[in-house]
Amino acid sequence: MPTPYLVIDGLTKVYERGQVHALRGLSFSIEKGEFLVVIGLSGSGKSTLLRCINRLIEPTEGKIWLDGTDVARLSAKRMRRVRRRIGMIFQQFNLVDRATTVRNVLTGRLGYMPGWRSLLGLFSSQDKRTALANLERVGLRDKAYARVDELSGGQRQRVGIARALMQKPEILLADEPVSALDPATSHSIMQYLEQMNRQDGVTVIASLHFLSLARRYGTRIIALKDGQLVFDGPPKTIDNAKFKEIYGEDAEEVEVR
Amino acid sequence: MTGYPEGYTSPRPEWTTGRGLYNALARRADVAAKYFAVFLLDAGGLAALWLLVTYAYAWYVLGITAYILVPWWVFALGVVEGAILWESLGRSWGQKALGRELTPVSGEATPIRRLLYFVLWHLFGLTGIGFVFVPPLHERWSGLGLRRERPSAQAPVPWYRTSAGLFVAVLLVVTMVSALGVTLTWESLRRLFTQAGQTAEFWRALVRPDTTILLDAMRDMIVTVFMAVLATLFAVAVSVPLSFLAARNLMRGPIGRPIYTLIRGAMSIARSIEPIVWAIIFLVWVTALRSPFAGILALWVHSIADLVKLYAERLEAIDQGPIEAITATGAGRLSVLRYAIVPQIVNPYISFTLYRWDINIRMATVVGLVGGGGIGQRLINYIWGVQYRQAGTVMILIVILVWAIDYLSARLRAKLA
Numbered sequence: 001m002p003t004p005y006l007v008i009d010g011l012t013k014v015y016e017r018g019q020v021h022a023l024r025g026l027s028f029s030i031e032k033g034e035f036l037v038v039i040g041l042s043g044s045g046k047s048t049l050l051r052c053i054n055r056l057i058e059p060t061e062g063k064i065w066l067d068g069t070d071v072a073r074l075s076a077k078r079m080r081r082v083r084r085r086i087g088m089i090f091q092q093f094n095l096v097d098r099a100t101t102v103r104n105v106l107t108g109r110l111g112y113m114p115g116w117r118s119l120l121g122l123f124s125s126q127d128k129r130t131a132l133a134n135l136e137r138v139g140l141r142d143k144a145y146a147r148v149d150e151l152s153g154g155q156r157q158r159v160g161i162a163r164a165l166m167q168k169p170e171i172l173l174a175d176e177p178v179s180a181l182d183p184a185t186s187h188s189i190m191q192y193l194e195q196m197n198r199q200d201g202v203t204v205i206a207s208l209h210f211l212s213l214a215r216r217y218g219t220r221i222i223a224l225k226d227g228q229l230v231f232d233g234p235p236k237t238i239d240n241a242k243f244k245e246i247y248g249e250d251a252e253e254v255e256v257r
Numbered sequence: 258m259t260g261y262p263e264g265y266t267s268p269r270p271e272w273t274t275g276r277g278l279y280n281a282l283a284r285r286a287d288v289a290a291k292y293f294a295v296f297l298l299d300a301g302g303l304a305a306l307w308l309l310v311t312y313a314y315a316w317y318v319l320g321i322t323a324y325i326l327v328p329w330w331v332f333a334l335g336v337v338e339g340a341i342l343w344e345s346l347g348r349s350w351g352q353k354a355l356g357r358e359l360t361p362v363s364g365e366a367t368p369i370r371r372l373l374y375f376v377l378w379h380l381f382g383l384t385g386i387g388f389v390f391v392p393p394l395h396e397r398w399s400g401l402g403l404r405r406e407r408p409s410a411q412a413p414v415p416w417y418r419t420s421a422g423l424f425v426a427v428l429l430v431v432t433m434v435s436a437l438g439v440t441l442t443w444e445s446l447r448r449l450f451t452q453a454g455q456t457a458e459f460w461r462a463l464v465r466p467d468t469t470i471l472l473d474a475m476r477d478m479i480v481t482v483f484m485a486v487l488a489t490l491f492a493v494a495v496s497v498p499l500s501f502l503a504a505r506n507l508m509r510g511p512i513g514r515p516i517y518t519l520i521r522g523a524m525s526i527a528r529s530i531e532p533i534v535w536a537i538i539f540l541v542w543v544t545a546l547r548s549p550f551a552g553i554l555a556l557w558v559h560s561i562a563d564l565v566k567l568y569a570e571r572l573e574a575i576d577q578g579p580i581e582a583i584t585a586t587g588a589g590r591l592s593v594l595r596y597a598i599v600p601q602i603v604n605p606y607i608s609f610t611l612y613r614w615d616i617n618i619r620m621a622t623v624v625g626l627v628g629g630g631g632i633g634q635r636l637i638n639y640i641w642g643v644q645y646r647q648a649g650t651v652m653i654l655i656v657i658l659v660w661a662i663d664y665l666s667a668r669l670r671a672k673l674a
């Protein structure tokens with residue numbers, strides 16, 4: 001039996017400040033091509049989990065096997081090579097507001113360039129063409145030379161997606177990609193992720209706040225509560241009882257259409 | 258690994274490794290620093306209050322100048338005991354200023370516990386012995402500790418009902434009262450309102466400028482502008498790299514933090530010495546009587562100190578988001594600097610530089626007054642020579658220059674924002 005693509009084994013994260021146990025011995029695995037949605041209350045550890053996978057946050061304990069290598073133990077240099085295979089998009093978009101759209105998209109190539117080229121800003125013409133093509137793909141070709149702070153939230157997230165596309169990622173981490181957006185825009189962003197997942201075969205791990213979105217786009221859902229796994233299964237199997245277990249007794253489900 | 262079953266061997270104690278030892282010491286120093294910072298603020302505040310009250314009392318009632326009026330050990334004891342009592346029993350101003358409060362580690366803060374804390378702080382806090390342990394002994398055994406104040410659901414108590422608020426108010430009032438009595442006399446006030454006529458000659462000279470010196474004055478003014486420009490440019494060259502070493506968020510860990518502290522400390526000392534003092538230092542140093550060079554050096558040093566602070570504070574306020582995102586693409590550290598940090602700081606840096614250049618133009622004039630060259634030196638020469646008409650001319654020129662530069666730099670900065 002082939003080993004799964006990503007295996008999380010006993011992952012624990014304790015934040016030094018305040019001794020917060022954000023993740024407590026989390027274990028699960030993902031096959032290539034899955035669209036995994038992580039749900040859970042605020043503070044349940046979703047962001048921490050996602051950031052441990054590409055080591056933006058150093059895990060305290062546990063193993064993260066990505067395609068056979070333990071990411072949690074790689075040296076900084078080898079980690080950088082792994083990171084370029086992992087795209088990431090963020091709730092607050094995390095773009096450089098003062099720079100133009102293409103410039104932001106081009107930064108997705110930095111992991112593939114030798115240091116001196118990137119310091120001098122010498123992106124190859126191939127990269128520039130790809131950047132424009134990726135902007136075309138997310139429908140922002142006409143905004144290529146606009147400054148990012150002139151764009152709307154939905155447009156910014158599309159820039160974030162284009163930046164991640166530049167990495168030609170095998171896996172995409174999306175930390176609440178639509179929490180700052182309205183319902184209609186949310187769907188359009190989620191559809192881009194779905195498209196990456198289906199057409200390009202990118203494995204997607206997205207944290208979401210709305211169960212309706214999770215059901216609609218995820219091929220599998222995991223739920224966290226206090227840094228522990230409380231649910232793992234296909235979207236259909238989350239019923240009312242499960243929902244109350246994850247979100248607490250008083251929770252009511254909200255629909256996003 | 259060695260054949261022992263898991264959990265059989267006990268882990269190595271933390272302090273047996275260099276790094277562990279460093280961490281352990283750092284944690285203790287951290288705790289002690291917090292307690293002592295509060296204590297020093299309280300004791301210092303009480304000492305200041307005592308000195309001021311005694312001073313005012315001696316001045317107004319006894320008609321003499323005196324500071325403590327009691328044996329020094331009574332003063333010292335009073336201040337130290339007062340501070341500890343204040344901290345144990347209530348919310349001291351030191352606690353308030355540093356955002357801390359004495360709270361029970363568990364249970365209630367009973368009067369007995371507070372009293373215990375008062376005694377234990379003498380034994381283990383003041384002596385420093387208690388800080389060998391974490392948490393420190395006085396905290397362990399009294400059950401009370403200094404914690405970061407927590408936002409509570411109750412409305413904050415108005416300042417006039419807190420001891421800290423009243424303390425600060427009394428301190429301000431006493432300072433005002435003493436200062437008024439010492440620096441102002443009826444005689445000096447009378448002169449202010451009756452002797453304005455004596456300056457008439459000066460004002461008259463001001464409205465009759467001497468145009469024959471205009472050309473020479475202009476030349477000196479250009480020197481002044483050059484001084485400011487050079488000082489600013491050289492200061493930027495030094496400050497930009499230094500600012501990265503002086504930014505708290507970039508300098509972490511056992512190597513970074515001391516460097517940060519050192520640079521910030523040195524800069525705040527350099528900044529607290531006024532440019533005019535620096536000018537005198539450099540005049541002695543480069544031994545030239547009239548020397549724009551000394552003036553440039555003076556402005557340079559002060560500008561570095563100022564710019565490093567402004568730059569570093571901007572660096573500390575940058576958005577972490579882009580750093581996170583660009584790190585996530587697999588970019589190296591320098592690329593992250595170049596693509597996530599630099600774009601966020603270029604415009605503010607330019608803006609601060611313009612602002613400092615604007616200050617330097619004015620400072621260059623002041624530095625000139627002590628012999629630092631340029632237009633300021635010309636002005637002071639005329640004034641000492643009682644050539645009021647010429648002095649007036651120079652002053653008008655300075656006003657025009659400063660106004661123009663001020664306007665220019667404000668316009669440029671507005672563009673950058």
Ligand SMILES: Nc1ncnc2c1ncn2[C@@H]1O[C@H](COP(=O)(O)OP(=O)(O)OP(=O)(O)O)[C@@H](O)[C@H]1O
Pocket residue numbers: 015016017018020021022040041042043044045046047048049
């Ligand atoms: N840098 C940090 N330092 C200390 N504690 C932190 C830090 N970041 C997160 N935490 C704590 O870790 C826990 C998990 O946080 P995390 O951000 O992973 O939750 P989350 O599920 O993403 O929440 P949200 O839905 O609000 O984004 C929380 O209790 C939080 O307070």
Ligand SMILES: [Mg+2]
Pocket residue numbers: 046047048175176
């Ligand atoms: Mg989060």
